[in-house]
Amino acid sequence: MIDMTVSSILLLLLSSLSFPYSSSSSSTLDSGFSLSVDKPEDVLVSPDGTFSAGFYVIGENACVFAIWFTRLPQSSPNSAVVWTANRNQPVNGKRSTLSLLRTGNLVLSDAAQRNVWSSETTSSWPTRLTLNDNGNLVLSEIHSEETIILWQSFDFPTDTLLGGQQLKKHTQLVSARSNTNISSGFYKLFFDTDNVLRLLYDTADISSVYWPPPYLTSFEAGRSTYNSSRIAVLDSFGSFISTDQFKFTTSDHGAFMQRRLKIDPDGNIRVYSLQQNNQWYVSWQAIPDSCIVHGICGVNSICKYNPRKGRTCSCLPGYRVKNHSDWSYGCESKFQHTCDSNFLKFPHVEFYGNDYVYVKNTSYKNCRDLCLQDCECKVFQFTFEENSVFTCYIKRILINGRHSPTFLGTSYIRLPQNKSNSNSNSFFEEEESDHDNGQVCFVKLERAYASGHVNSFVKFFLWFSIAVGALEVLCICLIWCSLDRTKQNSKANQQGYNFLSPFGFRKFTYSELKTATKGFKEEIGRGAGGIVYKGVLSDRRVAAIKKLNDTNVGAKQEEAEFRAEMTIIGRLNHMNLIEMWGYCAEGKHRLLVYEFMENGSLAQNLKSNTLDWTKRYNIALGTARVLAYLHEECLEWILHCDIKPQNILLDSKYQPKVADFGLSKLLNRSDQNTQSFSMIRGTRGYMAPEWIFNLPITSKVDVYSYGIVVLEMITGRSPMAMASLSEEGEEAMNGRLVPWAREKRKKTTSDRKGSSWVAQIMDPAIASNFEIEMRKIETLASVALKCVEDDKDERPTMSQVVEMLRSHEEEAS
Known part of the structure; x- marks a missing residue:
């Protein structure tokens, strides 16, 4: 009342x-x-x-x-x-x-x-x-x-640039959901961290750049990365110029009229000119073939483009449209995926990106066998590339499907055996749709609003109460606020973390996870933030259950780490990232549920000497790939901030999966404020000098930590152990591991011509096959020392690290 x-x-x-x-x-x-x-x-x-x-x-x-x-x-x-x-x-x-x-x-x-x-x-x-x-x-x-x-308003554009309006480094254009729904869609035009103007397809699950073509370097695409001012503008005469050297003129260039540059719901950017009859016409567009746009037909579909008829989306055989009012949802399967299957051949069809496995210079049979061995493989793509080389792509996600006569490759779709006899070119008529027409998406709000009529008695009573009872009203308000606060606290367990629901994680109860772990008995890992236990869920899946330190009113750090880990992992998708299955937030209990890694952490395997040089090299490459993804391929700028062997887990095939995002920092790429870190993050021995000397923090702190981890894999020496022997200051951050390795290389190079300096630092426990893997280990060691340069500008980016490691593989093959 x-x-x-x-x-x-x-x-x-x-x-x-x-x-x-x-x-x-x-x-x-x-x-x-x-x-x-x-x-x-x-x-x-x-x-x-x-x-x-x-x-x-x-x-x-x-x-x-x-x-x-x-x-x-x-x-x-x-x-x-x-x-x-x-x-x-x-x-x-x-x-x-x-x-x-x-x-x-x-x-x-x-x-x-x-x-x-x-x-x-x-x-x-x-x-x-x-x-x-x-x-x-x-x-x-x-x-x-x-x-x-x-x-x-010019500083906060939505999907349009008007004449004279600038697109800057801190702004972006975001498409509408459809031609009749102006809410935010999936496509963005923005300047990336390389100072290049790009188009991005971005959803909760997948994020990818599609313009300029991602297979081209900035230089090959005619772009310059040197001007960091990041400004683009369209003038009233039809000329567009950007600081990355991208420029164009409209077909009606020179005439003064109303124009707008717009990112449309189909992911294309166009310039529209307004005629005297108040009708728009397209005077320029970025992408002539709209099927090139990523995600345009959703998952499990193929896009076909005809210059006269436009774009058509079709479901793959065995799939049906998921939402007939919105094709961006794509198609869903009408069958149960099994390992017992055959393949349908689709010439000139490609599914760009999202490669789970990539193998160069291989045969059709090997490519087919790779897919058959992986029950989650939905398609293998066999492509003829330059230098008469065939390349195999294994895919678990079917998106960006496109039919193009110029594509020199074939996709083989996996279907159950009883459906594999269908004609590969026969798409069901009801599952084919012209995607150019927008869908009406009106919104009816259910918020109640006060009636405009208030009778005279109520008005009199209101003014009388205000005039003579101000103090009483204030007291009532205080009581009400106190009651409301108590009510909110009592409902906290029921409400939980509602902000997590969009990520699709399952919310477990504390009793469920206690039962799954048999009372938290089998401990498999421990860190500053909490303890990890092995458990078996009700659906028989083996899980790793991370029990964070119990939170209370003053424990803001643990709560922040819980939110950070959920928020960041919820929007990422990479084969070398740990997969999260759910969470628990009840009272003071905070738990995270992950897939279980059969071979534990890299730290455990280094102690037990179970990793040969090939495994160590593949672990280094896989870790580099996922860090490059975090730094350069996500829309947000994600720093892990705690790369160390304990946070690199190994699956049954010793493939690495990076975990523990509790200390991560997520920033918008358009606002990479390097001074926004309120505390030092990381683990002593693996931290870059920037943390200690209060220097600007960039993605190079992860590069440094990665270099320390690789050195530890090569030498078998932990920087944590060596740090106790060193003095305070910069050397205390990596113990004596880095200067020791540098000194060994310098001394061996000058004193022992022709000998390998890596032999002086390598882990003696697995020195038996060093000669066979010598070039591979030398490559690893050289890359590691480049990553731990004191000056962050001297360190490579993670994408450059991946390129150096991959180039060695190609040379060896």
Whole structure:
């Protein structure tokens, strides 16, 4: 009863103190005034009438605050709207407002007076919101001498660049979900860390660059990586120029008209020019064949492109459309995957990327056998490449499927034997669709809003209560807040970590995991953050269950590590990353459930001398590949920050899987703030000098730790043990391992011509086959010493490390 009374009083009080509404159509809005969704006339119009800004209807009881071309019909938001404040969180069609507060903050609120979006600005001066003729919405401080811009829409683009609007290093264009749904889609145009303008396909499961073509280097694609200013702009005459040397002119170049560069829902970027009849036409596009765009037809499908008919998506035989209203969901199988199977031949069909196994210069039979030996293999791709070499690609994920007559390869789709006699070219008619038409996706919000009618008795009672009972109301509010806090605490176990649900992990109960581990009896690992136990789940899967240290009110570090590990692993997908199956968050208990690694950690295997040189080399290569993925292939910039043998696990085939992301740092690639680390991260002996000397932190800290791990694999010497013998300072970070190895190389090179310096540092426990693997080990050692250079700029990137190791393999073959 107290809750309801206080809520009603506060809601009515906020309503009575709302801002006066601007009722005239002008280009400005002054501080202290608002625009209301209930008043169609509350619209800002640019002085020349080209652009309008206000509430834009996108569905039943759903609106966004947007900027659009005034002359274009509002029935087609994807062609009229050029910017939105809240594209992913529409507000109610009644009682929602955009208010310019006297504090200088621009706030968008829905019917329940809940802030949906704000400019996050403050000012002690009068402010004004202005819609300019170029379509830029500008919030400014009004001084007597000058005008200072606090915020502008040009700095926060959605899917469109207008003439003169710059795309910068901290901004990106994100496509709409479809032609009728303006919420964020899967495609992004942005500057990467190499200062190159790229197109990215990005979902919760898969992320890949597709333009410029990923198989080309930046130089081969005609791009320059040297200008770090990262600016791109389209002018009003149809010329586009970017600091990476990418430039083009539209087909109508030279004519002054309204143009917009837009990343469309199909992942292509196009320039649209506005004709006199208010119709758009395409005056330039980046990708002529739309099937090149990654993920365009979803999983388990093939894209075919005809210049006259456009793009067509088709399910593979044995698969059906998953969602007929949205082809991006792809297709799902109509059969149970088994190891007992045959293959269907698809000439000139490729599934680009996501290779689970890649083998160069091999035969068809070997490629087929590799797929048959892996029950999770769904297709093997046998491709003829340059220098008359055939390459084999084993794939577990069927995405980016494309039929192209110019592709010199064949894909072999795996199907159960009873379905393998179907004609490979016969796609079911109902499972084929033209993907160019957008799907209507209206949003009906269920938020309640207060009625506009309040009787006179309630008004009188309200004002009387406010006038004579302010102190009483304050006391009630305090009591209500206390009760609400207690109620929230009591519900904490039931609510758990709802933010984790989008990642699809299963939420286990504490009792389930206690039963699975037989009371946490079999310990298989231990670290500063917690203990790892072996367990058997109810579905008979063997799991590694990590029990973090019990959290309490003051234990913020353990809680932060739990959130970090869940958040980061939830969006990654790589064969050399540990696979997470679920989690538990009950009271003070925090547990993570992983796949079980039969051969334990690299640290355990190094102690027991179970790894020969071939295994060690493959472990180094696999670890390098996954670090390159984290640093350079994900949309976010992910630093692991704790690479060490204890965090590299080995499966039944001794393939490495990196684990323990509790200390990881995830940053947006467009804002790699190297000073945002609030603490030193890592393990003594494996940490780069940057941590100790408070230098800028980059991905090179992982490169350094990787180099220490490789040296440990070669020498059999732990930097942790050697560190106890060294002095404080830089040498204490890696003990004497690095300077010792450098000194051995220097001395052997100068004193013993022709002898191998690696023989002086290698682990004597497995020296028997050194001569056979000498070149391989020398390559490893040289790469390791490059990775542990004191100057981070002298260290290679992880992708360069992978290239050095792979080039050795190719030379050996």
